[in-house]
Amino acid sequence: MLLAPFGAVMAAALMYVFYASPLRNRIENKLYDIRIRVSPTFVKTSDVAVIAIDDASIAALDGPQATDLSFDALRRVTAAALQTRAKAVAVLIPPQLFSYRDPQITWTVGLAQRDRRLFLGTFDLTTKNGADDAIPEVLRPALDRTVKADIDRWFRREIVRDFVVKQDKELPYLPYVLTQLAAPGRLAEVDALPKVDGKSTVKLNYFDPGLLHQVRAEDLVKNPDAVGLDDRIVIIGYTTYRRWTAHFREATLVNSPWQVDGEDVEKGMPVVHVQAVALVNLLRGIWLHPVPTWVNVLHVLLLAGATLLIWRFSVGFAAFLFIGGWSLLLLVHALVIAGLSIYVPLADGALVSSLTMVGGALWRLSVEGRLRALHEARASSEAELAAVQDRFLNRFAFELAAINGKARAALERHAALKEAPGPMREAFVRALGSCEELDDYLLGIQQFASLPSLQGAAAPETELSIDVMDVIDKVLCQFESRLSEARLTIALHGDRPLFAVADRTLTSQIVYNLVSNAAKYSPAGAAITVHVAREGSRIVIRVKDEGPGIATEFHERIFEKFYRVKDDRVYKLKGHGLGLYLSRYFANQIGATIAVRSSPGHGAEFTLSLKGAP
Numbered sequence: 001m002l003l004a005p006f007g008a009v010m011a012a013a014l015m016y017v018f019y020a021s022p023l024r025n026r027i028e029n030k031l032y033d034i035r036i037r038v039s040p041t042f043v044k045t046s047d048v049a050v051i052a053i054d055d056a057s058i059a060a061l062d063g064p065q066a067t068d069l070s071f072d073a074l075r076r077v078t079a080a081a082l083q084t085r086a087k088a089v090a091v092l093i094p095p096q097l098f099s100y101r102d103p104q105i106t107w108t109v110g111l112a113q114r115d116r117r118l119f120l121g122t123f124d125l126t127t128k129n130g131a132d133d134a135i136p137e138v139l140r141p142a143l144d145r146t147v148k149a150d151i152d153r154w155f156r157r158e159i160v161r162d163f164v165v166k167q168d169k170e171l172p173y174l175p176y177v178l179t180q181l182a183a184p185g186r187l188a189e190v191d192a193l194p195k196v197d198g199k200s201t202v203k204l205n206y207f208d209p210g211l212l213h214q215v216r217a218e219d220l221v222k223n224p225d226a227v228g229l230d231d232r233i234v235i236i237g238y239t240t241y242r243r244w245t246a247h248f249r250e251a252t253l254v255n256s257p258w259q260v261d262g263e264d265v266e267k268g269m270p271v272v273h274v275q276a277v278a279l280v281n282l283l284r285g286i287w288l289h290p291v292p293t294w295v296n297v298l299h300v301l302l303l304a305g306a307t308l309l310i311w312r313f314s315v316g317f318a319a320f321l322f323i324g325g326w327s328l329l330l331l332v333h334a335l336v337i338a339g340l341s342i343y344v345p346l347a348d349g350a351l352v353s354s355l356t357m358v359g360g361a362l363w364r365l366s367v368e369g370r371l372r373a374l375h376e377a378r379a380s381s382e383a384e385l386a387a388v389q390d391r392f393l394n395r396f397a398f399e400l401a402a403i404n405g406k407a408r409a410a411l412e413r414h415a416a417l418k419e420a421p422g423p424m425r426e427a428f429v430r431a432l433g434s435c436e437e438l439d440d441y442l443l444g445i446q447q448f449a450s451l452p453s454l455q456g457a458a459a460p461e462t463e464l465s466i467d468v469m470d471v472i473d474k475v476l477c478q479f480e481s482r483l484s485e486a487r488l489t490i491a492l493h494g495d496r497p498l499f500a501v502a503d504r505t506l507t508s509q510i511v512y513n514l515v516s517n518a519a520k521y522s523p524a525g526a527a528i529t530v531h532v533a534r535e536g537s538r539i540v541i542r543v544k545d546e547g548p549g550i551a552t553e554f555h556e557r558i559f560e561k562f563y564r565v566k567d568d569r570v571y572k573l574k575g576h577g578l579g580l581y582l583s584r585y586f587a588n589q590i591g592a593t594i595a596v597r598s599s600p601g602h603g604a605e606f607t608l609s610l611k612g613a614p
Helices: 003-020 023-038 055-062 071-083 103-114 137-145 153-157 174-182 184-191 217-222 246-251 271-284 293-312 315-340 347-412 415-419 423-449 451-456 468-477 480-485 504-521 579-589
Strands: 048-053 088-092 118-122 146-148 162-167 199-203 213-216 233-238 465-467 489-493 499-501 527-535 538-544 593-598 604-612
Touching (some): 003 023, 003 347, 023 315, 023 347, 048 055, 048 071, 048 217, 048 271, 055 071, 055 217, 071 088, 071 103, 088 174, 088 271, 103 118, 103 137, 118 174, 146 174, 162 184, 162 271, 174 184, 174 233, 174 271, 184 199, 184 271, 199 271, 213 217, 233 271, 293 315, 465 468, 468 489, 468 504, 468 527, 468 538, 504 527, 504 538, 504 604, 579 593
Parallel strands (some): 048 213, 088 233, 489 527
Antiparallel strands (some): 465 499, 527 538, 538 604
16 A cells, blocks of 8 residues: 555655756766767768878877977968868867967968968967957967867766857857858857857767868878868867876867767867867758757657556566667667757656656556455365365265165165066166166266365375286176166276286276266167287277267367267267266376277277386
8 A cells, every 4th residue: 555655755756866966967968878879870071171180190290209299390281281272271279289379379370361261279268258368469460260179178077969169258169160151051040049158059960070081181291282172171180189288188189979978088089070070060950959848748758658558568578678669769869860960858758767667567566466366366265165066066976876875775675676577677677777877977976076185185106006907807897787787798808917007996987987988878789898908018908889989079078077079879868078087187197098089980999008017
């Protein structure tokens, strides 16, 4: 009774922690990462080229002993890029390598003033309330060509996802400026984005940096016309990590949107590639567009409904469907991200579907527990009723057998009536036959009533050898008068002795039922044959009659409880449909087998196979 309120309290507590702590953002980031990692790249671009400066480039441009690129080498790289027919050239100047107050930067500033295609990507420079007092004096002549290439500190601590493309009262950001130059129509949507702390951000979609047109700096300086920069936007930047200034460590490498949470920045993505990917997102309009709130609410409700639906299946299959369903959902979301640039949060769906999964499991267990208890109670009640019925049936059969025995004894005391003439003799024979038939019927009922006690007990000991011929002799003695009255003959064939490993009492009951069945369905004057022989390691007893026979389709059904063949030649005879059922049951108890071979009009042969004694 307390399970439901307790579960509701726990669910409410989890939801409070989920939304009041960073837990939701962390789960959303992880799910976002998974979708981004499996999303294919559908977008192709030839607009953007990257000039990579690494340690090999520095050695080629400034000599093998150089550890960092000099201003002179940087000027050569920039000048070579401007010799091409590039649409625009942006050179990222990391402050950890080049001081913005160094007079040597003047040449690059002057170059930007002369060639309007050149932009200087700077870091950690800002204006204050529209003033330019934070801009070094050496850069002010080219202030209109100076842009921000910053990656905020929280991107380093977390993962780059929401990329700043515009900020009020600040230097313009590099991707925004280059997009304005190459495809100004794309910026209308960016300008309409809601701002947080005066910043317009986009959630970067995946674009494989390997698809960018990449050129090594030394190849550009060696032969500018051969590197294919015509009509492209060129971004020049470092791809080598430097630790020297901790505050500016993100000027060369940062964690990327597609990098594992917490992975060191040295294994991250070069800033020049992040800027290029952001630029491709803006030029192609492929940044992720968050869906409206109602879409996310509907998404969550559908997930909850689907999670509840799977509890119609078994527990193991429901868990498989839940895990498989989420795997498929992540794949579908990855395709939606890649193909349609639509972003649907999954953290809320993960919470609700998990709570629904647990709630569904508890509900299923509760229902199954009640059903199991109801079933056990019903089974117990039925078992008690069956026990009462069996005791009554057994007692009834016992009492009736006692009365029948007294009646038979009274008839046998007047055995002289067998020799009486006419109707008197016929009445005596019929009365005595009825007593014997009733004995046979009551024996079957008593055997059936004793089944529950046999089923609850261990199988009888069958490791004792019995003389099969001796057992059959004693059974056949019980049929002498009955066979005589029915004008039936019986013949027993077999070698003596024949020993089997079986229970004497159950074997006797099986043989009795088979012979009784043969006598019941045999016409007057027919012969019954009992043949016993050793066949390999088995002792086989065959009881054959000349009765109406049994169609093939009924050969197994006649061993069912209470079943009788729906045939006038058979069904009109008295019987309870238990003899063959009990015979097979007893045979299973002693490790024997019983089968029938018959066809209509040709009698039946029942075979009992026992384990032969060594």
